[in-house]
Amino acid sequence: MAARGCGGVWCRVLQRGPGGSCSASRPRRAVACNARGGAVPLGQSGLAPWAAVVGLEIHAQITSNSKLFSGSQVQFAAPPNSLVSFFDASLPGTLPVLNRRCVEATVMTGLALNCTINKKSLFDRKHYFYADLPAGYQITQQRVPIAVNGSLSYSLCKDNKMSQMVTKTVRIKQIQLEQDSGKSLHDDARSQTLIDLNRAGVGLMEVVMEPDMCCGEEAAAAVRELQLILQTLGSSQAIMADYEIQRQIKELENGGTVLNETRAFDSKLGCTVPMRDKEGKQDYRFMPEPNLPPLILYDAKSLPANVNHQQVVNIDWIHERLPDLPSVKRAKLVELYGILPEHSFTLVNEDGLMDFFEDVVKQTQMKPKKVIGWILSDLLSHLKQHSLTAKESPISSFLLADLLNLLENGDISSSAAKQVFEELWKGEGKTPLEIVKEKQLELIQDQEELEQICQAVIDEREKEVMAIKGGNEKVINKLIGLVRKATRGRANPLLVKQILEKKLSE
């Protein structure tokens, strides 16, 4: 999970009470997470169950080298106030200059979320006094944002069963561009507030979702899908603070109420904390930003003839270059590899896992359907246990493919393969073959040797042989087990069974 300021996303939850009105909270924090939560009664009776209504306003920090309206660098963990231009510090006489990259990232996101892109959008000033807001106002898009009327499809499992995925859609009301604020550090001991303006003016995309979700799980799934989309587009790193969603889920599940509040993420506590009391009813005194002309976007049709391409943003051009979105990737995985849809979700949703899987598939003769089992049950569980991503796996896709090839060739048994996997996980730099050799895990290929071992077991176990011959065929498993023991797992159980059956029927 990311600390504040590092490619963060935050979302805002607004409460929708039985009255149905949404009240806005102060949308200023990055990586705090807010949802429009609330509940509406299902029936007339006071005892009727309440249905939660969740809408989200998600603030994603745009991946960009410089800030939204100034040339200052965007960088995490730089020394305080080292990334502050004259404009960021609101020196009198400075003017905003819109960052083209931030516009393109937002258009791209709008297209990926099936939005209508407004060919003309406007910027507004939103006023409030706060120490980390140097100008006394935030530049945002209140009246006409870049993108409107979109939708986001997401899936979640029903009753926590992976095999029962349901797909839902939430409407996207709008996506707007706005500035982030700076950071206030309160030193209670000395009753001082210290201001760091490094983040002041960093570009944010605010994605406003309609209250179409009915519970925290849905909200979490929608946010997760959005996060994947943003990461795929590269428009935001979207390292999500899931804490807030989880807190709200818990709160809702415990029957508590979700207050309309803005919460900040405390990286030390690992949770979100209430930021401040709502200062009563705020009037932001919105007005048009007079220093920025309307933002005009073009498509192939409206693009003026002799225009400098550096000066304009062409929606069609961006559309043509959209990468495969997560939903498309999943469909392709199912089609290409014949894996189950729910497995495609895990592959796409886990950071880097899909690439890992595809790399393994490329390097092994094992069928993808079998590879997926190793990826999901062995690799992923190990990764999760150690809080690693696929990219950080101590077993590379090459080594895993090597191991699976040994298994596929019948060189080792699957139980031996699991042993090798454990050894590989230690990351000692040995190849699967070396481990197999070292631990003498290879299957006995010599038929005669195997037949001799089987004969020895038969000879020793007169009682069991009689039982089998008397019709109790299950007892053969005991003999197979004995052969395995004798070979220390190096016998192919199928082969052993065949040999035993043949010998017993003689």
Added chain:
Amino acid sequence: MKLECVPTVSELGSISILGQITNISAALKEGQVTPTELCQRCLALIRSTQFLNAYITVAEETALKQAEESEKRYRRGQPLGELDGIPIAVKDNFNTAGIETTCASNMLKGYISPYNATVVQKLLDGGAVLLGKTNLDEFAMGSGSTDGVFGPVRNPWSYSRQYKEKIVPRSDSEPENSNWVITGGSSGGSAAAVSAFTCFAALGSDTGGSTRNPAAHCGVVGLKPTYGLISRHGLIPLVNSMDVPGILTRCVDDAAVVLGSLAGHDPKDSTTVQDIFQPFALPSLTDVSKLSIGIPKEYHAPGLSSEILAVWSKAADLFKNAGAKVVEVSLPHTHYSIVCYHVLCTAEVASNMARFDGLEYGHRSDMNKSTESMYAATRREGFSDVVRGRILSGNYFLLKQNYEDYFVKAQKVRRLIANDFVKVFGSGVDILLTPTTLSDAVPYVEFIKEDNRTRSTQDDILTQAANMAGLPAVNVPTALSGRGLPIGLQFIGRSFQEKQLLTVAKWFEKQVQFPMIQLEEVKKHDNGVLQHQKSASFS
């Protein structure tokens, strides 16, 4: 050549510091005068006219250094252009790196900006010598240059022979110095600086008439270019959607020279136009018969002095007699302009002033009970009543419950006003001719009887519609009033048609032969042949 003393009059030979930029520029090139001599001369004049209170800061040391650099360039035969070595002044609401920028406010007293406004940078890049920063109304909010923390600016014409001869002492009990008249504003310091010959050109700013109004009262040329032609980057804003850097000069040709060095796209100001600007020299019109001059009847406003009305009519006749087509036109929404301006201006002021909270720069109160109480005390101590009053009304207009009724309505009316001009220019009119002010400059003691808001409302009435519509407009000194004070007329042109506007203004300037100010202080510092010495031929 190293100068160790102020040059004596004879050292300047026959070069008059009363001349225009193009002449001085030629003299500099020919070595008849050096930039340092010019600079010294202007600095001396600034000292001897200190009582005008035109300058807040005189940057003597840096100015002399800049002059020295300029001199080196001339010696190498590589001057940077027509402005190289020309002494100029800049209104104290433009940021100047290393030189205090105060906006005549306690809020910014002692504030030294780390950067130059684009227009300042362009002037310096052109080799101009920056003498200092000129006085204004606090944050340019006013029309008298009387409401700044450094005190009022006095109109040089108050001390002219022309005024002194005409003025009848009101009563024996009143001290003589109560007769001095205001400069108009808010760029009164710049207008006075040019009028008293302390510099060859000055930058003002023009939001509702702040360049043209003092230009009219001080008898100088005041150009408000088209919105978007000149960068506002570094101009501390009053109303972003109307502010334009203004140019104050001794003659129309000089205004064109300065405009040429300032105009053009600035990547730091997104509201400047992308089109490449071609600097121009003004042709001398001989034939005005193809011109159509519009006389907007609404500018015959209540309170217009009969004297100004007469000058206006005479000017119209002058065009007519020279063969131009002179037509009465109507700009029907002019009446609503001033209230509309008031709403839009205060709303933007409320917003723009929000940044002055004492945290990053400027005045900070000692009050430290809480952040909020620090803000409140800082703003109470830093801003005058006028500024606070505008912030208060602006915030009222922007409240959610009032926004539609005031701000949105004002914007709609603004569009109607702009459309009035579009229609008139669409009907074939080339240039509009109007008065710039309702009367000549009033004595300070009279002026302060009314409050700032009332004064601004009256004084901006003829000028601010051009700001609402973003059009270029220029004040041309036309005649002296019965009291011996300047009267100016305003020409309003089509968007981005500065060349046409100034060409007509130049023709008019030549016809009216506005008299030169007769100032003791100036005479002392100039031995050159006084130009335009003829007495007024047009009054």
